[in-house]
Amino acid sequence: MPANPSQTSVASRPPSAPLPDFCSLPVLFALLVVGALTVSLMWLAPGGTGTLRDYCIAVLFTSWLSILLTVALCKLRTGMQRLPGLLPYAAVWLLLVATVGLSAGVMGWIDRSLVFGITPSPTFRFVRDSMLATGLLGAGLLRYFYVVAQWQARVAAEAQAQVAALQARIRPHFLFNSMNAVAALIRVDPDAAERTVENLAELFRAALGSDTESVGTLGDEWSLVDRYLEIESLRLGHRLRVERDIDVPPGLPMPRMLLQPLVENAIRHGVQPSRSGGTIRLGGRRVPGGVEIVVDNPIADGAPTPGTGHGLRNVRERVRFHYGERASVRVDTGADRFIVTVFLPESANARPDRR
Incomplete structure (x- = not known):
């Protein structure tokens, strides 16, 4: 034609x-x-x-x-x-x-x-x-x-490509473990299996969503983190413990899937390698000029789980791209804790052209 x-x-x-x-x-x-x-x-x-x-x-x-x-x-x-x-x-x-x-x-x-x-x-x-x-x-x-x-x-094009790569990055073994947990729960606890499928659907919708959905709010991000933690708790059980001390405005603009990679790294490198597990501390507070979000996990005994640092590096780049040079991602390592602190200036909003 x-x-x-x-x-x-x-x-x-x-x-x-x-x-x-x-x-x-x-x-x-x-x-x-x-x-x-x-x-x-x-x-x-x-x-x-x-x-x-x-x-x-x-x-x-x-x-x-x-x-x-x-x-x-x-x-x-x-x-x-x-x-x-x-x-x-x-x-x-x-x-x-x-x-x-x-x-x-x-x-x-x-x-x-x-x-x-x-x-x-x-x-x-x-x-x-x-x-x-x-x-x-x-x-x-x-x-x-x-x-x-x-x-x-x-x-903007380079940053958008990096954002798309990070949003499309879901570890295959996390998906396999989650699906295995769903299969095991279908007969034992159908309600828990249904909730797990719903949580997985929300995570994939956020990770693989369109560009128009790439900017959400801090409240949306905490909700995704809770869904992720609920899935991981099925696999790790009592070994995964979470403490929360959050006092930040939930309406703060934030790129989707920004905090989930930090929590994922905390579980993978801090809780999973330890037989007794560990406690992840999620914090958020107002500070002069903006807000601070903290993801604190234990350092596992023995040889650390090897990582590429890709997730943390991309989080840094996305934070700088959406919020400018005033924002920062700081890493502190103590005797037995690994702490990631994200500072977001409250006056800088995620602009529509920065997606």
């Missing part, structure tokens, strides 16, 4: 280059700084005849232009982003030059009408020089924004 011509044209259209978030304060700050630096360099250049009054007026003019351009770009970003290829950046450049030229013309006309003497004469030269300077500076600034956007896109 022949393809729809409209679908073919859409499929062949090059993807749109991502524009920066013009509604953010860093963009406004960048425009303000570039404008002020440009005026300062022109005023300090050899041969300049401008006075301090002229310099202050020029700084005020560029600052007002920066705010005007930021508002215009913020409002028009969605429409320009629909353009294919690099046309969004071309549209932004044209908007910059046109807005500055129009503003310079209006300012020159007002100055000539009121005889303030604050703009160079003639007005045409003032408008032309303003547009040329904006065109050159705008091209350099947009090139910087484009490089930053491409770098952020690559970082």
